[in-house]
Amino acid sequence: xxxxxxxxxxxxxxxxxxxxxxxxxxxxxxxxxxxxxxxxxxxxxxxxxxx
Amino acid sequence: xxxxxxxxxxxxxxxxxxxxxxxxxxxxxxxxxxxxxxxxxxxxxxxxxxxxxxxxxxxxxxxxxxxxxxxxxxxxxxxxxxxxxxxxxxxxxxxxxxxxxxxxxxxxxxxxxxxxxxxxxxxxxxxxxxxxxxxxxxxxxxxxxxxxxxxxxxxxxxxxxxxxxxxxxxxxxxxxxxxxxxxxxxxxxxxxxxxxxxxxxxxxxxxxxxxxxxxxxxxxxxxxxxxxxxxxxxxxxxxxxxxxxxxxxxxxxxxxxxxxxxxxxxxxxxxxxxxxxxxxxxxxxxxxxxxxxxxxxxxxxxxxxxxxxxxxxxxxxxxxxxxxxxxxxxxxxxxxxxxxxxxxxxxxxxxxxxxxxxxxxxxxxxxxxxxxxxxxxxxxxxxxxxxxxxxxxxxxxxxxxxxxxxxxxxxxxxxxxxxxxxxxxxxxxxxxxxxxxxxxxxxxxxxxxxxxxxxxxxxxxxxxxx
Numbered sequence: 001x002x003x004x005x006x007x008x009x010x011x012x013x014x015x016x017x018x019x020x021x022x023x024x025x026x027x028x029x030x031x032x033x034x035x036x037x038x039x040x041x042x043x044x045x046x047x048x049x050x051x
Numbered sequence: 052x053x054x055x056x057x058x059x060x061x062x063x064x065x066x067x068x069x070x071x072x073x074x075x076x077x078x079x080x081x082x083x084x085x086x087x088x089x090x091x092x093x094x095x096x097x098x099x100x101x102x103x104x105x106x107x108x109x110x111x112x113x114x115x116x117x118x119x120x121x122x123x124x125x126x127x128x129x130x131x132x133x134x135x136x137x138x139x140x141x142x143x144x145x146x147x148x149x150x151x152x153x154x155x156x157x158x159x160x161x162x163x164x165x166x167x168x169x170x171x172x173x174x175x176x177x178x179x180x181x182x183x184x185x186x187x188x189x190x191x192x193x194x195x196x197x198x199x200x201x202x203x204x205x206x207x208x209x210x211x212x213x214x215x216x217x218x219x220x221x222x223x224x225x226x227x228x229x230x231x232x233x234x235x236x237x238x239x240x241x242x243x244x245x246x247x248x249x250x251x252x253x254x255x256x257x258x259x260x261x262x263x264x265x266x267x268x269x270x271x272x273x274x275x276x277x278x279x280x281x282x283x284x285x286x287x288x289x290x291x292x293x294x295x296x297x298x299x300x301x302x303x304x305x306x307x308x309x310x311x312x313x314x315x316x317x318x319x320x321x322x323x324x325x326x327x328x329x330x331x332x333x334x335x336x337x338x339x340x341x342x343x344x345x346x347x348x349x350x351x352x353x354x355x356x357x358x359x360x361x362x363x364x365x366x367x368x369x370x371x372x373x374x375x376x377x378x379x380x381x382x383x384x385x386x387x388x389x390x391x392x393x394x395x396x397x398x399x400x401x402x403x404x405x406x407x408x409x410x411x412x413x414x415x416x417x418x419x420x421x422x423x424x425x426x427x428x429x430x431x432x433x434x435x436x437x438x439x440x441x442x443x444x445x446x447x448x449x450x451x452x453x454x455x456x457x458x459x460x461x462x463x464x465x466x467x468x469x470x471x472x473x474x475x476x477x478x479x480x481x482x483x484x485x486x487x488x489x490x491x492x493x494x495x496x497x498x499x500x501x502x503x504x505x506x507x508x509x510x511x512x513x514x515x516x517x
Contacts, residue, residue, distance in 0.1 A: 042174035
């Protein structure tokens, strides 16, 4: 296992694995951001927020 | 300086695996505690179902003054995704991941969709109602955002349930599958009961602010439950991670699945039986009130009676299937018990016998439990290990579509008969619905026969021997 050249210290993940973990993080952030944006627009319309 | 750095890195590497969502090496024996934790995703699914079908249905009409047809249309939107369950299950079967996962990414994405839908839903509903501060909100914004919220929740629920069940199937050996099916059903029912009570208590004094708190609270609970459910459950598969070559096509996989003897027959049985058992779910309470003169407090307990019957059914089904009873045979037994149950419900209004009505409701719940358990277990066994997601997706697609259409059809029939005028009694609009349920269950029993015959030819073993 330790002879695998792809392993990136300190996580022990290979580059492909690390990129996949990263993609989950990016996708999650995008979904979260879009939902938050939409929620803010709706709150602005439906509550006294922003007058 | 260098030493500190190395020490920190070593500590990190040592602690790392404890804080990563990977399962330990795949073991033969998955402890019950871990299965219980996995079944938490069913609690979140049950919560979402209760919120959509029960709580919001009522809140939108009573508090938000949304027209009933629009409410029915919005609540039907999640149903549009039900047929895609087969595709989702297939995708998870063949998912390529460098981490060697195939279920966790889907459960996680489904969880995010469900969470996102609930996060925007309360404000979308307020915008849809156009009451109070929302009066100036444009009409299209309320309509489109509410539709989006329901679609997101629906897509999330379908994905989480399909792939979650597939993961549960992956984790246990074949002989333990009935226990897992029983556990999953019981947790779904418990989630529905607990969240129905909780939502009822929380929304007793309604205000727009309280609605936002409750639905967004449900969003956070979804995230927590599903996160806890999938943590360290799926082992990493290095062989799968290294797989190359073209991915199989859905059409090919479906053809192979459908060509298996009895596969389509099983889906027909699931559709007929689920529609048969599900059609009266929401009509039992008003029937008890109108036809038998029960009070609201009494009819509310009817749903509890039905659920209790279901719980007993799931428990007994797990026990019997664990002893080697055939899954198809038990589903047939459930459907056969359903016929006298609904006949009893019909008769109780003529005889004005509330006790008979309650007993018949209990029997219907029990029979539905046996049928649901038997068909899901059969579906799990209907495909080889590498097609479990597809098989469970097909089960879910048929089951969810049939249940949704049946509830809608039951309501339409009741209203149509009630609108004819000249009705003989308050029970008349309901009786055709219960009669249709008996017909559907009888058809399911007929459809079971060829499968049972093939089973006896195979020396009493299950049809779908891997």
